[in-house]
Amino acid sequence: MFMRHLGVLLAGLLPAASHALSPEAEEGRALYPACHVCHNPEMDPPLGPPMWGVQRLYRMNTVDDDDFVNTMVEFVKAPLPENAKHQEAVAQMGLMPPMPLPDELLEKIAGYILEERFPPPCAHWRIAVKRAEQRGDLAHAEKDQMMLERFCQ
Ligand code: HEC
CATH class of the missing domain: 1.10.760 (Cytochrome Bc1 Complex; Chain D, domain 2)
Incomplete structure (x- = not known):
């Protein structure tokens, strides 16, 4: 089981096209x-x-x-x-x-x-940032903005 988990982790380092289920x-x-x-x-x-x-x-x-x-x-x-x-x-x-x-x-x-x-759900985070800003929930807006910057560059 550990080996399979390791395999999934290692597969994560390869380009998407090589990913076989x-x-x-x-x-x-x-x-x-x-x-x-x-x-x-x-x-x-x-x-x-x-x-x-x-x-x-x-x-x-x-x-x-x-x-x-x-x-x-x-x-x-x-x-x-x-x-x-x-x-x-x-x-x-x-x-x-x-x-x-x-x-x-x-x-x-x-x-x-x-x-x-x-x-990564970039469209979802963009919408979430806007929504959170609109309702003045700056902590939430900041959190999703961070996810955008980290995973959607
Ligand atoms: C009717 C809408 C709906 C459908 C259909 C649905 N989900 Fe969800 N799912 C949700 C919502 C809302 C949440 C967030 C709330 C929660 O965690 O219960 C969620 C959360 C989850 C979570 C996280 C649970 C956690 O630990 O908090 C898992 C895992 C999940 N869904 C798996 C599935 C799988 C697998 C299927 C299909 C077999 C499925 N869902 C179908 C609405 C749905």
């Missing part, structure tokens, strides 16, 4: 439109947080690939506020509705989310 993740990708309806980063206003940030949070807060997949499947089946890693999204958009899909399919989707290299 595992067969399970390919199957997960075919099912991902069920999630993209809300997790589409181009939507304004968004119905769900961009998967780029969700993936980042799960990578930071799980110990390996299995933990990433299992933790995500458990959440998606029955979202609970105390299990949410994306507290900012919960506060802004409310808790995600449960996805009543069989575990086997959810595992493939989570495997896809683990392996995919989502583009």
Whole structure:
């Protein structure tokens, strides 16, 4: 498992064209439109947080690939506020509705989310900066501006 995680990290250093998904993740990708309806980063206003940030949070807060997949499947089946890693999204958009899909399919989707290299959600951050400035939430505007400068140059 550690080796697979390392492989994903190393793959992250290669150009996008060389990124091949595992067969399970390919199957997960075919099912991902069920999630993209809300997790589409181009939507304004968004119905769900961009998967780029969700993936980042799960990578930071799980110990390996299995933990990433299992933790995500458990959440998606029955979202609970105390299990949410994306507290900012919960506060802004409310808790995600449960996805009543069989575990086997959810595992493939989570495997896809683990392996995919989502583009940073630059359009989402640009909109978020404007919105935050309009409502005078300068701390939030500054945070998203920082993400833009760091990942969208
Ligand atoms: C009806 C809209 C909607 C759909 C469909 C949807 N999501 Fe979400 N999702 C949300 C919202 C809103 C949040 C942010 C609040 C939260 O974390 O619960 C979220 C958050 C998440 C999170 C972060 C949870 C956390 O720890 O805070 C994961 C993981 C996730 N979604 C996975 C999925 C997957 C996988 C699918 C498809 C099988 C999916 N979502 C479909 C709306 C949706």
